[in-house]
Amino acid sequence: SQQGEEDPQALSIQEGENATMNCSYKTSINNLQWYRQNSGRGLVHLILIRSNEREKHSGRLRVTLDTSKKSSSLLITASRAADTASYFCASTDSWGKLQFGAGTQVVVTP
Amino acid sequence: EAGVTQFPSHSVIEKGQTVTLRCDPISGHDNLYWYRRVMGKEIKFLLHFVKESKQDESGMPNNRFLAERTGGTYSTLKVQPAELEDSGVYFCASSQEIGDDYNEQFFGPGTRLTVL
Numbered sequence: 001s002q003q004g005e006e007d008p009q010a011l012s013i014q015e016g017e018n019a020t021m022n023c024s025y026k027t028s029i030n031n032l033q034w035y036r037q038n039s040g041r042g043l044v045h046l047i048l049i050r051s052n053e054r055e056k057h058s059g060r061l062r063v064t065l066d067t068s069k070k071s072s073s074l075l076i077t078a079s080r081a082a083d084t085a086s087y088f089c090a091s092t093d094s095w096g097k098l099q100f101g102a103g104t105q106v107v108v109t110p
Numbered sequence: 111e112a113g114v115t116q117f118p119s120h121s122v123i124e125k126g127q128t129v130t131l132r133c134d135p136i137s138g139h140d141n142l143y144w145y146r147r148v149m150g151k152e153i154k155f156l157l158h159f160v161k162e163s164k165q166d167e168s169g170m171p172n173n174r175f176l177a178e179r180t181g182g183t184y185s186t187l188k189v190q191p192a193e194l195e196d197s198g199v200y201f202c203a204s205s206q207e208i209g210d211d212y213n214e215q216f217f218g219p220g221t222r223l224t225v226l
Contacts, residue, residue, distance in 0.1 A: 035217075042114070042201065042217035043153075088153065095165060096141060096205055098215065100153035 006089060006101040014109055019076040021104040023089035024069075030092050032065055034074050037086045037103075046074075046087075079108045112136070114218035116202050122224045128190040131221045135184070135204030141165075142185050143205075143215060144177060148198035156200075159185060192225045199223070 006023045013019050025032070031050045035043040049056045049065045049072065056063045062075040076083055086105050090098040115134045123129050135142045144156040156175070157167040161182035170177070174193070179185040189196055199222050203215035 033214075040219070042219040043203075044217070045214050048214070090153075095158060096215065097143070097155050097158055097166060098145070098153075098203075099155065100145075102152040 006087075006104050008104060009102065010105045010107075012107045012109070013079055015080055017079055017108075019079050019083070019106055019108070021074050021087055021106070023072045023074070023101055025072075025089075025091045025099075025101075026070065027091070029067075030094055032063075032072050033090050033092060033098070034061075034063060034072075035088045035090060035100075037088065039085075043088065076106075079106075081108050081110050084108045114202055114204050114216050116200075116218040116221050118221060119219065120222045120224075122226065123192055124226050125194055126191045128188065129192055129223060131187045131189075131200050131202075131223070133185045133187070133202030133218060135202070136206075136216055139204035139206050139216075140182070141205040141207070141215075142179060143203045144185070144187055145201040145203065146198050147201070148195070151198075153201065156187075189223075192223075194225050197223055197225045 031048050033048045034046040036046055037043050047058045047061055047063050049063045060077045065072045084107050086103045088100050088103045090100045117132045121129050140161050142159040145153050147153045155169040157177055158165045159179045162179050176188045199220040201220045202218045205215045
């Protein structure tokens with residue numbers, strides 16, 4: 001089964017707007033992480049939320065986790081053109097193995 | 111301090127040829143992971159080294175793929191012989207330790223492999 005299925009697959013917004021993307025997973029997790037990938041570059045770790053946490057904030061990022069629904073959301077507030085990237089959620093097992101979703105491509109236009 | 115580096119950044123080879131990808135993790139990181147993303151699909155785990163030992167290689171697609179990490183430092187991933195479906199971006203990541211529930215992995219920029 002595929003972990004971390006995300007929606008939407010693509011999101012186009014204007015600067016200043018908020019961007020919300022969702023992620024669902026199928027098995028038990030130790031934690032769930034969100035990563036960003038700018039075109040042609042590696043993955044950058046954004047935020048981690050533990051399985052016993054429900055919400056976490058980091059700067060303009062807000063992550064929620066609902067373990068009963070096996071879902072998570074990432075909210076980027078007051079988006080900027082520099083936020084244009086692909087965003088991935090990934091569940092983590094006890095050995096750190098990441099299982100990624102297909103990602104959400106976010107485009108922020110000035 | 112240097113991050114995770116990968117070489118080459120791009121590789122274009124013909125079907126049937128051999129390619130070797132290299133990953134240099136962050137110094138001192140015992141854990142090294144390989145992932146790949148084929149076109150339009152999700153990023154998939156390939157394998158995990160703890161120092162020089164393979165902790166988990168459940169994601170290796172078949173025996174055409176061979177990963178090594180001699181001496182527990184850099185790692186190589188060899189594809190022999192390469193097939194068309196091996197095309198994609200191969201990422202390497204490293205982490206310092208396995209905590210109870212936290213394991214930030216630092217990713218390299220990836221190697222884009224194209225098999226013609």
